[in-house]
Each structure stands twice: as C-alpha cells, then as structure tokens.
Amino acid sequence: MTVHMTNREICLKAAQRLREVGWQQGVFGPEDGPNCMLGACRWATGYHADKARLHELQIEAADACASAYAHTHVYCGGFAADEDVAIAWNDEPGRTVEEVIATLEACP
Helix, strand or coil: CCCCCCCHHHHEEEEEEEHHHHHHCCCCCCCCEECCCHHHHHHCCCCCCCHHHHHHHHHHHHHHHHHHHHCCCCCCCCCCCCHHHHHHHHHCCCCCHHHHHHHHHHCC
C-alpha cells in the first residue's frame, strides 16, 4: 500500500533530517547525509528506501520544496513548481541552514 504524505509532513520531516545529519549545497547528498533541501525532502518521502516509486517520490519531494519556498517571506512571485528553482535557492551563495530549515517549517 502506498502512503502519501502532505507537503507539510514532508517538509517538517526534511527539516528534522537537516538538523540531524546536516545540510549542504551543490548535491542532494548521500543516504546518511548531509543533504540539501531537496535531498532531505527526497529522503523524507522514502527516496532511498523505495526505488520502485522513485519518479513519483521525486515529484512529491519537488512539490514539497516548491510549496515550502513559495510560502515564506523569501518568495518573490513568479515561482513555478520546478525543482530547479528550489535547488538554485538552496545553492545560492550566502544561504544558511537556518534559512533552509525555516523555509521548510513554513510550508503550510
């Protein structure tokens, strides 16, 4: 049976993940961390545990990142549900883990 998580559940689990294993920029990160924002969301959806659902899980994780990013004060409009935008935001020079965690926790 497939269990789908809400975007908020994914983002809260991803925020906790980043607290536990660390955050990084430039790559999703390994199963044991550290992870980027999307890597943590992919982990939260079961990306490393359930390869059969990989495509569906990637979409869920990217959608969660889009939702988290769009519902914070850093949102400037014009955002499409595109994981590349969330990746670019995570990887922006000067970005901090605190900002990433706050963004994930702000997801409705």
